[in-house]
Amino acid sequence: MAKFAQVIVDVPTMQTNRPFDYQIPTLWQAQLKPGMRVVVPFGKGKRRVQGFVIAISDEASFQGQLKPIIQVLDLQPVLNTELLALAKWLATRTFAFQISCMQTMLPSVMKASYVKKVQLVAGAPAAAKALFHGHSQLDVADLGSAELKQVLALQRQHLVTVSYQVHDRAKVKTVKAVQPLCSQAAYVAMAKKIPANAKRQHQLLDFLSQHATAKKPLPLPQITAATGLTLTHMHTGEQKGWLKVVALETYRDPYAKLAQVPRTQPLTLTAEQRTAVAQITAASEQQQAKTFLIEGVTGSGKTEIYLQTIQSAIAAGKTALMLVPEIALTPQMVTRVKGRFGQRVAVLHSGLSQGERYDEWRRIERGEAQVVVGARSAVFAPLTKIGLIVMDEEHETSYKQDDMPRYHARDVALWRARYHHCPVVLGSATPSLESRARAQKGVYQLIRLKKRANQQPLPEVTVVDMKNELKKTKESNFSSLMLQALRQRLVHKEQSVLMLNRRGFSSFVMCRDCGFVLKCPNCDISLTLHMDTHTMKCHYCGHEEPIPQICPNCHSRKIRYYGTGTQKVESELKQLLPQARVLRMDVDTTRRKGAYGKILHQFGQRQADILLGTQMIAKGLDFPEVTLVGVLNADTALGLPDFRASERTFQLLTQVSGRAGRAAKKGEVIIQTYNPEHYAIRLARHHDYEGFYKREMTLRHQGGYPPYYFTILLTASHPEENEAAKKIFQLMNQIKPALSPQAILLGPTPRAIARVNRRYYYQMVIKYKREPKLESVLAQIMQENQARNGIQIAIDREPLSFI
DNA sequence: AGCACGCCGACT
DNA sequence: GTCGGCGTGCTC
Numbered sequence: 001m002a003k004f005a006q007v008i009v010d011v012p013t014m015q016t017n018r019p020f021d022y023q024i025p026t027l028w029q030a031q032l033k034p035g036m037r038v039v040v041p042f043g044k045g046k047r048r049v050q051g052f053v054i055a056i057s058d059e060a061s062f063q064g065q066l067k068p069i070i071q072v073l074d075l076q077p078v079l080n081t082e083l084l085a086l087a088k089w090l091a092t093r094t095f096a097f098q099i100s101c102m103q104t105m106l107p108s109v110m111k112a113s114y115v116k117k118v119q120l121v122a123g124a125p126a127a128a129k130a131l132f133h134g135h136s137q138l139d140v141a142d143l144g145s146a147e148l149k150q151v152l153a154l155q156r157q158h159l160v161t162v163s164y165q166v167h168d169r170a171k172v173k174t175v176k177a178v179q180p181l182c183s184q185a186a187y188v189a190m191a192k193k194i195p196a197n198a199k200r201q202h203q204l205l206d207f208l209s210q211h212a213t214a215k216k217p218l219p220l221p222q223i224t225a226a227t228g229l230t231l232t233h234m235h236t237g238e239q240k241g242w243l244k245v246v247a248l249e250t251y252r253d254p255y256a257k258l259a260q261v262p263r264t265q266p267l268t269l270t271a272e273q274r275t276a277v278a279q280i281t282a283a284s285e286q287q288q289a290k291t292f293l294i295e296g297v298t299g300s301g302k303t304e305i306y307l308q309t310i311q312s313a314i315a316a317g318k319t320a321l322m323l324v325p326e327i328a329l330t331p332q333m334v335t336r337v338k339g340r341f342g343q344r345v346a347v348l349h350s351g352l353s354q355g356e357r358y359d360e361w362r363r364i365e366r367g368e369a370q371v372v373v374g375a376r377s378a379v380f381a382p383l384t385k386i387g388l389i390v391m392d393e394e395h396e397t398s399y400k401q402d403d404m405p406r407y408h409a410r411d412v413a414l415w416r417a418r419y420h421h422c423p424v425v426l427g428s429a430t431p432s433l434e435s436r437a438r439a440q441k442g443v444y445q446l447i448r449l450k451k452r453a454n455q456q457p458l459p460e461v462t463v464v465d466m467k468n469e470l471k472k473t474k475e476s477n478f479s480s481l482m483l484q485a486l487r488q489r490l491v492h493k494e495q496s497v498l499m500l501n502r503r504g505f506s507s508f509v510m511c512r513d514c515g516f517v518l519k520c521p522n523c524d525i526s527l528t529l530h531m532d533t534h535t536m537k538c539h540y541c542g543h544e545e546p547i548p549q550i551c552p553n554c555h556s557r558k559i560r561y562y563g564t565g566t567q568k569v570e571s572e573l574k575q576l577l578p579q580a581r582v583l584r585m586d587v588d589t590t591r592r593k594g595a596y597g598k599i600l601h602q603f604g605q606r607q608a609d610i611l612l613g614t615q616m617i618a619k620g621l622d623f624p625e626v627t628l629v630g631v632l633n634a635d636t637a638l639g640l641p642d643f644r645a646s647e648r649t650f651q652l653l654t655q656v657s658g659r660a661g662r663a664a665k666k667g668e669v670i671i672q673t674y675n676p677e678h679y680a681i682r683l684a685r686h687h688d689y690e691g692f693y694k695r696e697m698t699l700r701h702q703g704g705y706p707p708y709y710f711t712i713l714l715t716a717s718h719p720e721e722n723e724a725a726k727k728i729f730q731l732m733n734q735i736k737p738a739l740s741p742q743a744i745l746l747g748p749t750p751r752a753i754a755r756v757n758r759r760y761y762y763q764m765v766i767k768y769k770r771e772p773k774l775e776s777v778l779a780q781i782m783q784e785n786q787a788r789n790g791i792q793i794a795i796d797r798e799p800l801s802f803i
Numbered sequence: 804a805g806c807a808c809g810c811c812g813a814c815t
Numbered sequence: 816g817t818c819g820g821c822g823t824g825c826t827c
Contacts, residue, residue, distance in 0.1 A: 004827095007827080009826085011805085011826090012804075015804085015824090015825075015826080016825090019827085020827040022827060023827090043805065043806060043807090043825080043826045044806055044807055044808095045805075045806055045827070047804090047805065047809080047826090049804090062827050064827070065827085066827060067827065116805095137814075141806095155821095495823080789822085
């Protein structure tokens with residue numbers, strides 16, 4: 001009999017990043033399985049923590065007194081064999097804790113919440129009682145530092161006892177339901193014995209007799225809606241033995257409104273699309289873990305390829321996973337997939353409440369949904385028998401998580417595909433250089449879609465040199481060509497989209513007399529002006545303070561706001577085109593939940609002529625009436641000290657250009673820039689991805705950057721600057737001997753924003769092609785540098801940004 | 804992480 | 816002399 005369990009405990013440190021053995025109480029020996037959550041005692045006190053069982057055995061390897069498992073939280077494993085193995089791989093691959101990996105794979109409600117309470121011992125002195133303010137127990141988390149000290153003192157005197165509670169926040173939503181208990185004839189007979197004036201009872205018996213044959217309990221809300229009978233009436237019925245009130249499990253349905261999405265039929269494919277579908281379907285049927293890269297301009301019909309290949313996967317009894325960037329997970333997108341697959345689709349994205357997310361997860365886990373659509377973390381969806389994994393907009397940076405575990409959803413997708421022997425389809429109009437290069441080498445199979453499915457020509461792109469324009473129009477954000485085009489749209493009652501590229505700068509406050517810039521007291525960066533809250537905010541730590549009226553440095557009143565924000569452009573636009581109705585979309589106007597969708601809806605309903613926004617308008621919007629797309633400043637990102645700056649700019653311009661002329665009307669794109677000759681802008685103008693790819697690869701080769709090199713970013717941080725610096729140099733000295741002469745070390749350097757949240761950051765980058773010893777040295781570094789004496793170490797494999 | 808153990812300064 | 820500060824090590 002399996003008596004021992006190996007458990008990964010919820011204590012995210014390097015020293016506890018391994019299984020601990022526990023005794024399984026006899027009661028649970030038959031049912032406990034790997035992948036279930038448990039509550040276990042951990043440490044010398046009475047501390048209790050949540051843990052995941054990863055294995056069960058007849059013998060324990062630990063030579064010592066084993067503690068028993070306190071509680072089993074699941075009836076069925078929440079992590080299956082595949083996901084347990086994936087968690088282990090992910091932990092090693094990203095240098096993260098196994099527990100963190102397991103937690104990111106599951107809905108957040110499955111992570112326990114902990115409560116620590118103290119209660120007075122019987123006969124404690126009055127002085128001790130005073131602290132409790134008449135309460136029988138205190139939650140330690142609510143205590144201030146002074147109170148905490150006093151409690152600690154009481155603890156030493158054994159005047160209080162401590163207790164720990166582990167709460168499972170995963171709650172199944174239920175509705176009350178009614179189960180008839182008697183036969184129809186019996187109900188009719190009973191009705192005769194009830195006084196005629198007991199109207200409600202007659203009504204209930206009438207209802208019950210009609211549903212006496214119901215096998216399943218009937219949900220109360222529906223009964224109430226139909227008859228007006230409430231829970232009180234049901235309780236009466238229950239007392240009389242007519243029926244039973246039960247709790248029925250239900251799902252919170254975030255897409256209840258979409259339940260009746262009309263079903264759509266597969267579209268007719270172009271020759272290019274047909275070939276693509278055939279190749280992918282064949283790989284799926286033959287269980288080949290092949291990776292396809294679809295390179296296709298906007299409008300080339302990638303989505304239809306995804307839908308039809310998914311269709312054939314589920315027709316073959318398999319399941320499918322479709323990953324989409326968070327920003328593209330719009331109701332439009334969801335409707336499109338639901339329209340094809342109906343109730344078989346589960347949607348996972350950040351807009352869901354924790355409970356909704358948990359319910360979608362359960363639907364997948366129970367096999368009730370065969371198609372999963374979701375953003376980054378949906379890559380961990382508990383699907384079995386996966387026949388196809390799709391990743392749309394595969395170049396999107398949001399697929400990489402920027403805290404522990406720092407994983408890239410693409411890597412996870414490839415791992416799962418290997419496990420399930422199924423193909424992966426990566427799709428983009430502007431693939432990442434990494435993926436495109438792999439396709440070049442034959443690691444991925446390249447599928448190029450050169451034609452647009454709707455036969456529309458790509459929009460005409462005009463580049464305006466703002467250097468010349470500046471001389472003509474003073475300091476305007478609008479070139480004369482742009483203004484003229486906007487006016488024309490107003491006359492023709494067509495819509496325009498204007499994008500302000502805010503990557504690479506923000507609006508800050510500077511004194512015009514002494515040049516003083518207001519900075520965050522915690523971080524070494526300037527504070528950003530937020531007109532919505534009338535405060536200055538730090539984008540890194542969240543620090544907030546009032547807008548200064550007088551320069552703190554020279555007391556001048558000429559402290560003003562600098563930089564181009566959407567608000568500033570909006571007011572300029574109102575001056576130049578007073579008759580235009582403008583909708584602004586940026587972080588400020590979309591902060592509130594649902595605001596994003598609301599703005600898009602308004603624009604879709606033609607309640608505005610111009611949609612002005614930041615990068616977020618570049619992705620996935622589909623408005624047929626938009627005939628003009630303007631980019632106000634194409635090159636702000638080009639100045640960044642980031643080797644991917646050109647790639648980002650090219651991708652952004654190509655994407656935003658694709659927003660113009662999506663339907664019958666021809667589209668026009670105007671790009672304003674100070675660098676009209678820059679290749680990223682020149683090639684984006686001609687929609688020339690392949691040209692950009694070749695050009696950029698040459699530069700990456702010369703600079704020794706990905707995809708020619710693998711990269712690892714190592715960061716050390718400490719509240720004292722010299723401690724962080726000392727550590728990073730020590731780490732460099734530790735790593736260097738393990739590397740071959742071909743490896744390149746950059747740095748160590750202080751990070752561009754050296755101080756964040758009262759900590760100083762130093763970093764170094766390792767560029768390499770093949771370093772067999774590197775993994776183990778890095779693992780060792782993580783092991784040795786336990787978060788002690790204030791030092792924190794982070795390893796980021798293939799970082800998306802070095803700055 | 805959180806807890807106990809253990810070794811040094813300032814107090815009854 | 817002890818109380819209590821936080822540096823160090825361990826948790827099945």
